[in-house]
Amino acid sequence: MIIEPKVRGFICTTAHPEGCKAAVNSQIAVAEKYAGKINAGKRALVIGGSTGYGLASRIALAFGGGAATLNVMFERAAAGVRTATAGWYNTAAFEQAAEKKGLYAKSVNGDAFSKEIKERVIEIIKRDLGKVDAVVYSLAAPRRTMPDGSVCNSVLKTVGENFTNKTIDLRTGEVGEITVTPATPEEIDATVKVMGGEDWADWIAALTAAGALEEGALTLAYSYIGPKVTHPIYMNGSIGMAKRDLYYTAKAISKKYGVNARVSVNKALVTQSSSAIPVVPLYISLLYKAMKKAGTHEGCIEQMCRLFSQKLGVYDSEGYIRLDDLEMDEKIQKEVSEAWKAVNTQNLDEYADIAGYWDDFYKMFGFKFADVDYSADVNAEAEIKEA
Ligand code: NAD
Numbered sequence: 001m002i003i004e005p006k007v008r009g010f011i012c013t014t015a016h017p018e019g020c021k022a023a024v025n026s027q028i029a030v031a032e033k034y035a036g037k038i039n040a041g042k043r044a045l046v047i048g049g050s051t052g053y054g055l056a057s058r059i060a061l062a063f064g065g066g067a068a069t070l071n072v073m074f075e076r077a078a079a080g081v082r083t084a085t086a087g088w089y090n091t092a093a094f095e096q097a098a099e100k101k102g103l104y105a106k107s108v109n110g111d112a113f114s115k116e117i118k119e120r121v122i123e124i125i126k127r128d129l130g131k132v133d134a135v136v137y138s139l140a141a142p143r144r145t146m147p148d149g150s151v152c153n154s155v156l157k158t159v160g161e162n163f164t165n166k167t168i169d170l171r172t173g174e175v176g177e178i179t180v181t182p183a184t185p186e187e188i189d190a191t192v193k194v195m196g197g198e199d200w201a202d203w204i205a206a207l208t209a210a211g212a213l214e215e216g217a218l219t220l221a222y223s224y225i226g227p228k229v230t231h232p233i234y235m236n237g238s239i240g241m242a243k244r245d246l247y248y249t250a251k252a253i254s255k256k257y258g259v260n261a262r263v264s265v266n267k268a269l270v271t272q273s274s275s276a277i278p279v280v281p282l283y284i285s286l287l288y289k290a291m292k293k294a295g296t297h298e299g300c301i302e303q304m305c306r307l308f309s310q311k312l313g314v315y316d317s318e319g320y321i322r323l324d325d326l327e328m329d330e331k332i333q334k335e336v337s338e339a340w341k342a343v344n345t346q347n348l349d350e351y352a353d354i355a356g357y358w359d360d361f362y363k364m365f366g367f368k369f370a371d372v373d374y375s376a377d378v379n380a381e382a383e384i385k386e387a
Pocket of ligand 1: 047048049050051052053054072073074075087110111112113138139140141142221222223224265266267268269270271272273274
């Protein structure tokens with residue numbers, strides 16, 4: 001079939017297998033430059049390893065560190081006229097490349113929150129790897145089905161008060177205002193259930209109980225802090241409450257299970273999850289402009305290669321790994337904050353890297369790669385071998 005992008009709101013409902021392969025291969029090329037410099041574990045479980053930061057973690061660990069990787073994801077295969085999801089194609093491409101290189105790479109597709117998937121993953125670890133020595137927890141999910149069958153939905157709202165600030169309609173390039181309303185206490189609790197640390201702790205508990213986790217294993221989850229302008233919606237918002245919970249979970253599981261559990265604070269980047277957050281896309285497009293001008297811009301793969309090669313063992317006073325150091329650089333933040341005040345619909349291009357935003361957005365779904373022939377008929381089915 002001929003596959004074209006179909007953008008609906010902040011998501012693209014189609015994905016291109018050849019383009020996703022190009023995206024994965026270009027990340028692999030970056031990671032291969034780190035060969036010999038990444039030593040974060042030889043057998044890694046990546047939960048949420050099909051897109052964004054999780055995929056980049058998997059690529060860095062495998063192609064930069066020679067690790068065997070087992071990935072847990074929630075993706076959809078192609079069916080009839082529907083393409084597969086980008087994460088499906090990414091995973092198929094990753095596993096093909098890993099196989100060529102003689103690297104163990106398998107995936108389990110299903111709900112990481114569930115007991116069944118945890119049990120299946122543990123079975124595979126015991127069968128194929130014995131134990132894992134690194135666990136990356138990179139889930140970004142809108143909802144979680146609880147063991148009793150009830151569903152918690154995460155919300156992107158403020159805590160306490162309304163927050164009004166600039167936002168961008170990326171489709172029209174219009175800069176306007178948005179008011180984000182506060183989450184109810186129930187919504188905050190639900191967001192913490194979905195995006196907080198409880199399920200991360202459940203994974204570590206289950207792996208430990210099954211004897212599938214190496215003593216002193218490294219386990220990481222990802223967070224974001226960002227500048228003041230995003231604090232009401234992110235750090236101090238409902239998602240921030242969940243991220244705070246991750247932080248306390250890291251401390252608790254380190255103590256309880258003897259693992260080295262850390263939260264890495266990553267850079268704001270265009271991913272399927274971040275596109276959905278109010279205010280953040282405008283901030284990202286101003287940030288991209290400033291960081292590209294300064295030559296310090298990084299994508300997911302550069303971030304993850306830097307994490308695993310240079311930042312493990314380097315903590316701030318609270319114990320966080322700070323991969324957002326280049327984003328939070330004073331000069332960059334000053335420029336972004338001035339741009340924030342000045343930007344409007346008329347002068348958008350002067351301050352914001354809208355083209356860069358869209359380029360990342362389309363590439364996430366396998367579109368706009370120069371060396372992919374989008375007029376060619378492609379097979380939308382891509383095989384991922386049963387783990
Ligand atoms: P993403 O949407 O690209 O990736 C989410 C991953 O989770 C995918 O692999 C998806 O298949 C998987 N997933 C979702 N629900 C699942 C389920 N129920 N079961 C199994 N797998 C499931 O997101 P991302 O932006 O890479 O986010 C990963 C982490 O990084 C999140 O904790 C996020 O808060 C954090 N982070 C993101 C940014 C950013 O700017 N994007 C910045 C800092 C931190």
